[in-house]
Amino acid sequence: GAVVSQHPSRVICKSGTSVKIECRSLDFQATTMFWYRQFPKKSLMLMATSNEGSKATYEQGVEKDKFLINHASLTLSTLTVTSAHPEDSSFYICSARYRGGHPYEQYFGPGTRLTVT
């Protein structure tokens, strides 16, 4: 089946620093990738949609200069949290949809837990 990985699985960083999270589709080409964040005991909130080779589309209220998304290849998308603050601490999950796949299916990565101290 379609497998999506994320790296790192957990990261702790100091306030003011930047951290990069990678999302990879391991056995398929992902034409579209999605980034979500999830607060404890809350549901997933879509942050942005990225298509390979084009700029990401951000949801309302998500700062594009703070959450930099790059989808440089069909198997890799990255989310960089710039100048991180404690309120950015969250569980970040990516998902991917593959070319030729069922239009309704997204495959989720295992998530990255970010803690900003």
Next chain:
Amino acid sequence: GQNIDQPTEMTATEGAIVQINCTYQTSGFNGLFWYQQHAGEAPTFLSYNVLDGLEEKGRFSSFLSRSKGYSYLLLKELQMKDSASYLCAVRDGGGATNKLIFGTGTLLAVQP
């Protein structure tokens, strides 16, 4: 605006049946999904409904009424491992975007 509502928490007994409801009001509709998520893990796909009616898949069934903006997930023969969060999500557009809007999630606790 987009609004997807589910009960926050539910408790059920092992071996029993539980129904988790979801109501939605979205600007568009192109399918409703149910996902299961264990704590600290990624959501896993359970079901997809785009037409009215019941879709059955083993112990899990999902129902959709588009006119009422309503869906439910039915879990039969509950097992302890079914303790998890259940997320209702609506796909609000067609084509390549495939954007999902998630509900608040229902935390199900299965007790012996």
